[in-house]
Amino acid sequence: MSGNLTLANVLDDAALLSFEHQMHLSEVLGEHSWNVNIAERRFEFRCADRTLVCTAMHLLGSAAPGPQSWLWSWANPTGYPDEVTAVAKSVRDFGSQQGIPELASAEVPFAAFGEDVEPHQVSWTMMELAKPITGHWTSYQGPAGSGTFVAFLVEHPELQLPPPSGPRVIRVLSQGIAELALTDHRRAVHSYLTRRGLSVTFKPNGESLYFEGDAVNGTVDFDEYGRMTGISGGMQG
Incomplete structure (x- = not known):
């Protein structure tokens, strides 16, 4: 990411890889509850048959x-430990460098994200924005009382994605494009495929791209407005 970035650009960069991580999170956890102790830097998911204790957690705000x-957590007068706010501070530094006030300002009004937005929507947006900036891709938000939502990025080996496979990549692209509000399909698709370690080649006119990896390849087509119109793919031998 570089040069005259907007919030929409960053959200497009995050969208599809974040979508796959959240799919994976749901598959790993199933029905669950969660518990956090910020002072002890402990975040855990309590599942039906076990408790998964995250190896790291980052409080965004x-x-x-x-x-x-x-x-933002780094601006909260509660004074959270540096270890849990360091990632949020890296988002602040990025926002300052790129001239994006929503990432650099201590407090951001809901109105910056549109009219009649709810706390959980703002919390979700900030989690998405943080992901491509920090490289931490699994997020979780939950109620903290009085209608407030608190947002985290969490880490655990089981929450890392497996290598990309043909069926999974096609599902993420087709379902993600259908369900997510994206500004630039080409940017979002390119960001996802390259971040998954696949090589990507656009046709000169940008009407399609070809992607390839050790176990998957395929083609994505776009219309004259840059919207994805089709995808085909399969497994490499």
Whole structure:
């Protein structure tokens, strides 16, 4: 990511890889509850048959309905440990470098994201924005009382994605494009495929791209407006 980035660009960069990580998170956890102790830097998922204790957790911030604003963790007067706010600070530094005030300002009004947005929507947006900047791709948000939502990025070996396969890549592209609000399909698809370690080649006119990896290859087609119109693919021998 470089040069005159907008929030929409960053969200497109995040969208499909984030979508796959959240799919994987749901598959690993199944029905679950969660618990966090920020002072002890402990985040755990309590599943039906076990408790998965995350190896790291990063507190991004909170979205509160009272002030109608998002507050980054590094600016919270509670004074959270540096270890849990370091990733949020890296987002702040990126925002300062790129001139994106929503990432660099301590507190961001809900109005910056549109009219009549809810705390969980703002919290989700901030998690998505943080992912391609920090390289941490598994997120979790939950209620913290009084309508406030708190947002985390979490880590655990079981939450890392397996190598890309043909059926999975095609599912992520087709389902993600259908369900997510993307500004630039070409950018989102290219970002996803390259971040999954696949080689990507656009046709000169940009009407399609070819992707290839050790176990998967395929083609994605776009219309004259840059919208994805078709995808085909399979497994490499």
